[in-house]
Amino acid sequence: MILKGRVWRYGDNVDTDVLYPSKYLVTFDLSEVGKHALEGLDPEFSREVKAGDIIVAGRNFGCGSAREQAATAIKAAGVSVMLAESFSRTFYRNAINVGLPVLVVPGIGKLCAKGDLLEVRLEEGRIRNLGSGSELQVAPLPDFVLQILAKGGAIPYYRERMAPHGRVQDKTTGVR
Amino acid sequence: MGMTLTEKVMARNSGRESVSPGEIVEAAVNVAMLHDVGTPGVQEPLKALGVSTIPSALEVVIIQDHFVPAPTVKAAENIKLTQEYGERMGIENYYGVGRGGICHQVMPEKGHVRPGEIIIGTDSHTTTYGAFGALGTGVGVTDMAIVLGLGKLWLRVPGTVRVEITGVLGPAVSAKDVALMLLKEFGEDGLLYDSVELVGPAIDSLSMDSRMCLCDMAVEMGAKFAVVPPDEKTRRYLQGRTRKPFSEFHSDPDARFERSFQFDVSNLKPLVAIPHSPSNVEELDRIGSVSIDQAFLVSCTNGRLEDLRIAAGILKGKKVHPRVRLIVAPASRDVYLQALDEGLIRTFVEAEGTVTPPTCGACVGGHLGLLASGEVCISSSNRNFRGRMGSKDAAVYLASPATVAASALAGKIVPACRAKRRGAGRDPREVLS
Numbered sequence A: 001m002i003l004k005g006r007v008w009r010y011g012d013n014v015d016t017d018v019l020y021p022s023k024y025l026v027t028f029d030l031s032e033v034g035k036h037a038l039e040g041l042d043p044e045f046s047r048e049v050k051a052g053d054i055i056v057a058g059r060n061f062g063c064g065s066a067r068e069q070a071a072t073a074i075k076a077a078g079v080s081v082m083l084a085e086s087f088s089r090t091f092y093r094n095a096i097n098v099g100l101p102v103l104v105v106p107g108i109g110k111l112c113a114k115g116d117l118l119e120v121r122l123e124e125g126r127i128r129n130l131g132s133g134s135e136l137q138v139a140p141l142p143d144f145v146l147q148i149l150a151k152g153g154a155i156p157y158y159r160e161r162m163a164p165h166g167r168v169q170d171k172t173t174g175v176r
Numbered sequence B: 001m002g003m004t005l006t007e008k009v010m011a012r013n014s015g016r017e018s019v020s021p022g023e024i025v026e027a028a029v030n031v032a033m034l035h036d037v038g039t040p041g042v043q044e045p046l047k048a049l050g051v052s053t054i055p056s057a058l059e060v061v062i063i064q065d066h067f068v069p070a071p072t073v074k075a076a077e078n079i080k081l082t083q084e085y086g087e088r089m090g091i092e093n094y095y096g097v098g099r100g101g102i103c104h105q106v107m108p109e110k111g112h113v114r115p116g117e118i119i120i121g122t123d124s125h126t127t128t129y130g131a132f133g134a135l136g137t138g139v140g141v142t143d144m145a146i147v148l149g150l151g152k153l154w155l156r157v158p159g160t161v162r163v164e165i166t167g168v169l170g171p172a173v174s175a176k177d178v179a180l181m182l183l184k185e186f187g188e189d190g191l192l193y194d195s196v197e198l199v200g201p202a203i204d205s206l207s208m209d210s211r212m213c214l215c216d217m218a219v220e221m222g223a224k225f226a227v228v229p230p231d232e233k234t235r236r237y238l239q240g241r242t243r244k245p246f247s248e249f250h251s252d253p254d255a256r257f258e259r260s261f262q263f264d265v266s267n268l269k270p271l272v273a274i275p276h277s278p279s280n281v282e283e284l285d286r287i288g289s290v291s292i293d294q295a296f297l298v299s300c301t302n303g304r305l306e307d308l309r310i311a312a313g314i315l316k317g318k319k320v321h322p323r324v325r326l327i328v329a330p331a332s333r334d335v336y337l338q339a340l341d342e343g344l345i346r347t348f349v350e351a352e353g354t355v356t357p358p359t360c361g362a363c364v365g366g367h368l369g370l371l372a373s374g375e376v377c378i379s380s381s382n383r384n385f386r387g388r389m390g391s392k393d394a395a396v397y398l399a400s401p402a403t404v405a406a407s408a409l410a411g412k413i414v415p416a417c418r419a420k421r422r423g424a425g426r427d428p429r430e431v432l433s
Ligand code: SF4
Pocket: B065, B066, B102, B103, B104, B123, B125, B298, B299, B300, B301, B359, B360, B363, B364, B381, B382
């Protein structure tokens, strides 16, 4: 997957309460969820975001609650990939599960500014600032995660692996 | 090479001899916990997954706690959806309004938490169950759909961080202060992706209520799991609560810990997290004079019997400062009943506090005590993010139940130096049978 997009820049410890405020927790309708992405953090974002845009953040992005809408909202807003110094673990897996690529990129903050154009080669773990030409190379995502992303999320991934009678075909689970 | 408690449980549940940090496994899940926010949310991904039965080996528990009793029509619809799902699936472990309370208290109290098991919940504070030597962690609704449909989940094996706590806690401090101390040390992401194993004499001496408080707060440092190795106290708590057999796991002497830390808590002073981050921790006597509008004694962190006893011990025979609203939510129906029997509820009401039903309520900014702009609240809960408990222009300080109670009386944030810790450290089993 090669992704290209304009950068939105945010800092450290962006929490789920600003990404997707609690008052909308009772909402699950996708188009509605997307409208509230980053609402508590940057009102400009939901007005101006374009399909393919890239969010670049600091440490521990998405800390706080396990609410999946924090990731769903960003995906629904059209963001193609998220790059950060680190992600909270619940945000990280929610993002992968809903098919939003997330890559841990130490030093990403220095590579780009808001509005820069970035190119991300997901399978290779390579990020290039198309303006300045500077690049960063990180460990690519594990194969398992790339497979989930290639299918567009965990649901389609597991659906495809299930036999018609509703059982998963391989025997990965063990003792109970 | 040996394995840590965490690695052993993950290996066992993924049918492997051994696992090592960084690997991704698909592990069998023993228990799934859903609440009134997770249950409606999981319906769509479940439908998309196309599985309509729950694997027979999976124990499913549904607890209504976040927006109950319904503050809005939307919440009422979600409660209805939750109830319909529970009925449709024939979920036996179903705790509706008035029957349970806050999920992370109800789960252990009703015997759904056992050592050596993997417990997945639609709530970030599922780490609480580590107090019993279980691996508990929070997930979103897609993960939960996969758990409900397939009985398993993809998980990255975390590295284990060993945190040894030594020393004896002084009378004015409690597990919450230890949690805040760790937050000060590790920050919001110092334990990111890690499983933190809490050991040492100070941990051994803590009650199960206190251990739950610590494991609850571990997620504020980014931890995936927080575990306390099971001991005699764990077994005593579980007695009579569960009939299911379980296995206890302990880290091998030659297990590999990613990092190890040691803290002595003998001289620990009361701490407070100042707005707007739980890791923004200061010693209480260094924050100056902070007047408060509300004091909040609630949540899965500190709304347990031990906490209510400590607070009641401080409030007994006194009145809350005239400008302050004290709001108390016992964490569960059982805690509520016991607090009634012990006269704690009477103490709170006599002190002119308000006692709410066992619910998340204002902890999640839902209802029953939201904050207005410019207001200041001292809370025994776990998060003080901007806007979490009401207006985004309100300020929330996090502290121990003792500090919350003492501050409610004083009208400003003060430590409970001379507070009598009535019953602190007692095991709730002793009185809850
Ligand atoms: S009490 Fe607060 S932190 Fe605990 S589960 Fe409820 S909302 Fe979450």
